[in-house]
Each structure stands twice: as structure tokens, then as C-alpha cells.
Amino acid sequence: MIKRMLCLWLTVASPLAWSSVANLDALQTQLSQHDTVRGDFTQKRHIEMFEQPLSSEGQFTLNKEQGLLWQQATPFPVGLVLTQDKLRQTFAGQIPKVVTAKENPMAFYFSHIFLAVFHGDTDALKEQFDIAFSAGDNQWTLVLTPLNAPLNAVFEAITLTGNDNIDRLELKELRGDKTEILFTNQTHQPEGLTDAEKAQFSF
Template sequence: MIKRCLASLLILISPLAWSSVTDLASLQTQLSQHETVRGDFTQQRHIEMFEQPLSSEGHFTLNKEQGLLWQQETPFPVGLVLTQDKLRQTFAGQQPQVITAKENPMAFYFSHVFLAVFHGDTEALKEQFDIALKTESDQWTIELTPLNAPLNAVFTSITLSGSDNIDQLELLEIRGDKTDISFTNQTHQPEGLTDVEKQQFNF
């Protein structure tokens, strides 16, 4: 269940103005300036035992107050709703599965770390990662190297790159598997959640 949650959480994205990002403090300011971010994703999961990557596509909504909506559309529908203390997954034709932070604290440990990554909470990230920020021309790259268990028992590194927005996310696992996610069509309008989105967070 934890690995399934992690795979579903490889999603989030926030806008960056590259010209304003010179250090971790300015990066955090840029990542936290918008209340809501929406966009599309394409994910490729490279598993060593398979010759071809496992591909999926869909869209997401990230809200600072409420959490994350993650909707995979292909190759089959999967819906994820993540809040600070609850997680709901819905697979096509099945009843939703709901877990809470009390029931599975380890899953929520990982989810909170990933939310900190995408919200640019550098103070929280410094406790978990060695952080390297690089800029070249109009591109930037952030490489996060886990310092402590259980993160360093799962991931070798987490790398984000982009220009005006986060365009790519790579997660490299200790066992050699890799997940690549491309983000497109990011928008911050409307700034608040729609009625439909609010309803999805109500569970």
C-alpha cells in the first residue's frame, strides 16, 4: 500500500519564475506564492525486470490548504485524494479505499515529505535531504539526496528541473527502478478550488 501511495504521490507542481530563483529562500518564496496549481502529467515507471516503461497520463490539482487531487486517466482510471490526515484511492469499478494517518503513519510520513518537496518548504526538507540547487541559462535543477531512514532506504535521489515551472521530476530508487514525470499545461486559475474540487476533498 505504501509503494502504491508513493507512486500516486509523484505528481505535484508549482510555478517558478527562474529569474527570481537564486537560492533556496527565493525558491521557497516562488513555490509557495500560489494557492492552487493545476496541470497535466505523463509518468513513466522504469522497472528493471521490464524492457518497456509503464506509462500513465492524467491531471492534478494541488491546493495549499486542502491537499492533492490526482486523476490518472490512462491506461485505466485511478483517482487519488490526499489531505493532511486522510488518503482515498479509487480504482475503476471498485469501492474507494480510505486510510488515515492513525492507521498507517508510515504512508503519511512519505506523503508529507513529498508535499514539502513540492511546496518548497526548504526548512523541512533540510531535515531530510542534502539539497543542491543549480541554474544554467533559463533552466534550474534541484537534486535532493536523502539523509535518513526510511527515505534513504528507498531513494537514491529526487531531482526536479524546469524553467518557469517544474517541468520534470525524477525519482531514482536504491534497487535501480526509476520514475520520470513530465508536467504540462500548468495554471493557477481559478486561484481557489471549484465546487467540484471541494466536494472531492469532503470524505
């Protein structure tokens, strides 16, 4: 459950010129520009014991106030809805399963850390990570190295790269496994949630 939630946290930056992202403060400002972002994702899970990665694709919607919608389409449909204190997971033809922050506080601890990444909360990040920012070759890179338990017991590093948007998120585990999430077709329009999206968050 915790690893699945860690893989959920994704977003994109605002359509500012790449040259304006010259340091960490500028990047965090850019990441916090918009209330809503939507797009497509391709996730590849590299497990050392398997020769080929496990792949999945779908669409996402991230809203600052409500949370995250993660709709996996292939290899089979899975719907995930994450709010501040609840997670609903739905497999095709099955009754949705809901987990609350009270039932699994550790999982939601991880989710709040990743919200800090995507909402530009630099102070919160500095409490949990050694942060390395670099920019060059028409892209920026942010490497987060966990400092404290429980993050440093699971991850070696978390790396985000992008240009106008966050294009790639990599979660590298201590045991050698790795998850890559590639983002495409990102948009901030419409800024607000649609009626259908609002309905998904009502549970």
C-alpha cells in the same frame, strides 16, 4: 502504497521570470506563491526487469489547504484523493478504499516530507536531505539526497527540474528502478477550488 504516495507529490512554480530563481531561497519562495495549481501529467515507471516503462497519463489539482487530486485517465481510470490524514483510491466500478494516517503512519510520514518540498519549507528539507541547487541553460535543478531512514533505505536521489514551472520530477530508487513524472499545461487559475473539487475532498 508508500511508493504510490511518493509519486503523487507534484506541483508547479509561480509564473515569475526564470532569472529570479537564482538560489534555493528564491526557488522555495516561488514554489509557495500560489494556493492551487492544476495541470496534466505523464508518469513513466522504469523497472529494471521490464524493457519498456509503465506509462500513465491524467490530470491533477494540488491545493495547499486541502491536498491533492490525482486523476489517472490512461491506461485505465484511477482516482486518488490525498488529504493531511486520509487517502482515498477509486478504481472504475469499485468501491473506494480509504486509508487513514492512523492506519498507515509511515505512508503519511512520506507525504508530509513531500509537502515540505512543494510548500517551500526549507528547514524541514534540510533535516531530511542533502540539498543541491543549480541554475543554467534556462532551467533550474534541485537534487535531494536522503540523509535518514526510511527515505535513504528506498531512494538514491529525488530530482526536480523546471523553468517557470516544475517540468519534471524523478524518483531514483536504490535498487535501480526509476519514476519520471512530466508536467504540462499548468495553471493557477482559478486560485480557489471549484465546487466539484471541494466535493472530492469531502470524505
